[in-house]
Amino acid sequence: MINLLQQIKNRRLALQLKQNEMPMRIGISRQQYQRLEAKGNPRLDTLELIAKGLNSDVMLIPKEKLSAVLAVLESQGNNTSLQNMQLNHSNEQKKLSDDPWKGLLEDGDDEDDNGN
Template sequence: MSRIHQQLKQRRKALGLKQEDMLMRVGMSRQQYQRLESRGNPRLDTLELVAKGLKMEVMLIPQEKLRDVQAALEGKKSLTGRISSNARGSVTKPSPEDDPWGDLLEDDND
């Protein structure tokens, strides 16, 4: 079973949903959803629809950021990357270790 199939099944169960419930959530019959969860190879639009029904997002993650994202999802690391100020009011920018998305969100207008 691929990781996507496992994630869909785990999320559905975590939400307390049955395969039959997907009909009301995304308009997919139990049989269609069962195929998707067990061995299907969904089109991107189908995957996005199912993800939305399971309150998930489909996302492409750069390989060099994958460990940071996995750590954040496991609660081991924060991805907020917010600029903070210290007691004296000085603004400090997070380090690359604290803000793995920093280089992705910066403008490339140099």
């Protein structure tokens, strides 16, 4: 399994970002970022900034679930379904931002108070 620093570099490359673009995205100095990617031991708050700059999240994965998570991440077929889940979540967020009260007091069906 690759280490965290290699994962950060791989994600940056997958997003086609240059190393010198990262400091601007996350608000740290160029030297600090270069040192971190090369051999660093980032603090949690710095790691969270990096994850955000790489459109990612920091997550603690229980060891007993690790193989399942890796299988999902590595499988090409599931990448499409993961992207669809993310799009659906994004669309749901947009709907909520348009009308945050929608559905909050409804009991699940589309009937009005008169049963119609």
